[in-house]
Ligand SMILES: Nc1ncnc2c1ncn2[C@@H]1O[C@H](COP(=O)(O)OP(=O)(O)O)[C@@H](O)[C@H]1O
């Protein structure tokens with residue numbers, strides 16, 4: 369359909385920690401300007417998949433390309449990726465102010481030894497304003513609520529002026545209203561041309577915002593448009609529970625009945 373090369377391309381990717389295989393034979397491609405959700409149960413390998421795409425984990429087999437280049441050898445192109453890690457990966461007791469966190473998003477551009485300049489301060493301010501956290505700029509990160517912290521980290525990713533934005537469960541511990549406004553914001557970014565890749569377990573809600581879903585449970589169970597992918601069979605394969613979808617126009621609503629005995 370498009371002549372542009374995919375922003376992300378995985379070909380037969382298998383990842384193992386020591387001898388334990390976590391991802392198996394994943395092939396996936398993400399077109400420039402799309403908004404893709406990676407969904408799947410806990411321990412399915414979603415974070416590992418993200419870290420593999422970022423070149424932080426080397427696959428045992430297969431090939432990962434980002435912006436048409438090997439993920440592990442992106443060089444300067446790495447600056448064009450904004451990354452919001454899963455929250456438990458963040459040390460909340462680290463004594464930094466909100467604006468310091470956002471400025472970290474500029475360091476990849478700055479290099480280690482240059483001090484932030486006017487353009488950097490402006491980018492930080494703009495990103496914080498966009499996320500509605502500018503008035504929190506001098507507050508210590510540890511003082512902020514879950515939702516405020518998520519916005520600060522998203523502002524950090526935005527301050528990198530990314531071409532690709534990667535978020536790992538950005539709505540964990542955040543109420544539904546805040547989640548929805550975050551998804552709307554991500555859709556705005558998409559409309560501005562940023563490719564957005566987001567891990568989520570918020571299946572039913574997320575599918576109303578994204579234009580693609582990748583269901584992962586060690587293997588890629590399904591990949592495509594949400595209204596096509598999120599079928600009974602896919603959900604059953606993925607969660608081991610009976611799931612039903614009622615389609616209201618484009619937005620599937622999900623009812624999940626857990627099996628009697630949990631594994
Ligand atoms: N650094 C690691 N070393 C060893 N095993 C890991 C490591 N990170 C994750 N795992 C294991 O890999 C599997 C997938 O983890 P993860 O990618 O975090 O899944 P998800 O993000 O879907 O919850 C889990 O069984 C987890 O325990």
Ligand SMILES: [Mg+2]
Pocket residue numbers: 414415416454536
């Ligand atoms: Mg995870």
